Amino acid sequence: MSFFRGSIRRLAVSAPTLVLALPLLAFTGLSAQAKEYRIGLITPPPHQWTKAAQDVADTLKTRSEDRITLSVFPSGQLGSEAEMMRQLQSGALDFAFLTLGEFANRDDKYGIFLAPYIAKNTEQARKLLSGPTAQKLLASVSKLGLVGFGYGMAGLREIATRDTVTDSKDLSGKKIRTVPFKPELDFWVKLGAAPTPMPLPALYDAFANGQIDGMQIDFEGTWNSKYYDHAGTIIHSDHMMFPLIAVGSARNWASIDPADQTMIRETISARLDSLIGSYGAIDADYLAKLKGTDVPVLSVDRSFFGTAIDDWYTEWRERAPLLKELEAEAALLD
Ligand code: BEZ
Numbered sequence: 001m002s003f004f005r006g007s008i009r010r011l012a013v014s015a016p017t018l019v020l021a022l023p024l025l026a027f028t029g030l031s032a033q034a035k036e037y038r039i040g041l042i043t044p045p046p047h048q049w050t051k052a053a054q055d056v057a058d059t060l061k062t063r064s065e066d067r068i069t070l071s072v073f074p075s076g077q078l079g080s081e082a083e084m085m086r087q088l089q090s091g092a093l094d095f096a097f098l099t100l101g102e103f104a105n106r107d108d109k110y111g112i113f114l115a116p117y118i119a120k121n122t123e124q125a126r127k128l129l130s131g132p133t134a135q136k137l138l139a140s141v142s143k144l145g146l147v148g149f150g151y152g153m154a155g156l157r158e159i160a161t162r163d164t165v166t167d168s169k170d171l172s173g174k175k176i177r178t179v180p181f182k183p184e185l186d187f188w189v190k191l192g193a194a195p196t197p198m199p200l201p202a203l204y205d206a207f208a209n210g211q212i213d214g215m216q217i218d219f220e221g222t223w224n225s226k227y228y229d230h231a232g233t234i235i236h237s238d239h240m241m242f243p244l245i246a247v248g249s250a251r252n253w254a255s256i257d258p259a260d261q262t263m264i265r266e267t268i269s270a271r272l273d274s275l276i277g278s279y280g281a282i283d284a285d286y287l288a289k290l291k292g293t294d295v296p297v298l299s300v301d302r303s304f305f306g307t308a309i310d311d312w313y314t315e316w317r318e319r320a321p322l323l324k325e326l327e328a329e330a331a332l333l334d
Contacts, residue, residue, distance in 0.1 A: 035260065036069045037252075039095040040078035040087070042200050046224050048282065049097050049244055050074040052152065052275045059267045068260065070095070076201045089145040091251035095268075097152065097244050101181040103137075106144070110137060111183035111316065112323040116239050116309045117302050122280040124333045125153055125241040129276065133326045138245070147253045149265060152244035152272040155218030155283040159235035160227050162213050164296070168304050177203060177215035183316060184216060184240075190308040203227070218242065219286035228295050236287065236299040246272055 039057070043049040050072065057070035078084055078093060085102045087093035103110035112118075112133070119125035128134060129151040138148040165171060172192040178184040180197035188195035196212050200221070206212045208230050215227065222228055246268050253261065291297050302309055317323050 034067050034069070035064075035256075036071070037094040038071050038073060038078075039097065040073045040076075040084045040093055041097040042074075042076040042081060042099070043097075044075045044201075044225070047074075047154075048220065048275060048278070049152065049154065052271050053097055056267050056271050059271070060264065063263055063267065064260070068263075076199065080199055085144075088247060088249040089251070091249050093249060094252050095246070095248045097246050099179055099181070100243055100245055101179050103141070103144075103245065104181055104183060108182070108316075108320040109322045111181070112320050112326050113243050114181065114183035114187070114240050115316065115323060115326065116187060116305070116312060118326060118330050119156075119241045120333075121238070122153070122156060122241075122276075122283060124330065125156070125243075125279075126276045127333055128241070128326065128329060129153060129243055131326075131329045133322060133329060134243075137322075141245070141247055142250065145250050146247040147250050149246040149248065149268040150272045152246065152275040153279060154242045154244065155220050155279055155286070156238040157216050157240040157242055158219055158222065158237055160207075160215050160217055160222050160231045161233045161235070162207070162210065162230060163232045165214075165233040165235060165298065168306055168308075171214070174213035175211075177206065177212045177217075179216075183312075186315065187240075187308065187312050188216075190311045191305060192308075207231075216240075219283055219290060223286045223289050228290055228293050231295045234290055234295050234297045235304075236297050237301075237304065239302075239305070244272070244275075 039053050041049055041053055053072045053074070057072055060068045060070050078087065081098050081102050084093055084096045084098065088096055100110050100113060104114070113128075119128055134151060138150065141148040159176070161171070161174070163170065168191060174193050175196045176188050176193045177198045178188055178195045180199065185195040185197060198206055198212065203215060203217075204225055204227065207215060207227055217227065222231075222234060228234065256264070287297070313323075
């Protein structure tokens, strides 16, 4: 009997407290609500960009104590970069790691990072991507309905061909795969080749069945996707850098709690920084692996490309005057 009386008394005391506490609990529950986001990219699971996206997801899960889930969609599972860009703009996708292709195809000034030999090595690429010109371009993605978080990069651009190549004349008239990216296409036109735009996920089959004669690619992809299986020559040219731009949907971003925004921004930018910093060693490692195959590796420098590079600069300084600012930054690098 006394037990029941005690229970009733406890209930009587706690009921008003509960009434008062309920809105507070609901409020706390709201700010601590589980959040699910998605990030899309075109690289396959073993690629460094995909690994970096997965690391961002893991870090956010830990830092938010399991409250934030970021699902990673590699290999173009959510569509091409053009489609992902539209999804970001409409709010159907939260985040993406993209090449600059969709940006440069809308506005020539994003093409300046593809200036041949603007960076002599990955360390110079890193400096240019954190420099004032790059940051100006990052901020202006807001005009496209996006939020910019920073740059990463892939390895420097190299060339793999089906046939043996000893001279740039051997590339004349050849169908060379490029990303669907105006400045890259233009470089190959100026070299007398027939650039064939093709996104990464379609590349292996096209090279294997002879639909293309060669490709502009990095050592990492050449090794991991086994493009070297069908290659007659790998040209070690290091002729362009290849940035990643990390963006989010401005529409969705606006509804994210400011503390979570800070956590997401910090996590992405820390991981991109380590990604960029790691590429010198990654390129060297994959080059060594490729040198261990039967495919000859031809090392070339700017002179291999004849007048094509000067011609490219002449045209792109006109098309994208911001290139001159990037060149001025590059001239100060050692
Ligand atoms: C490519 O299309 O060649 C590419 C895309 C993303 C990362 C690396 C390479």
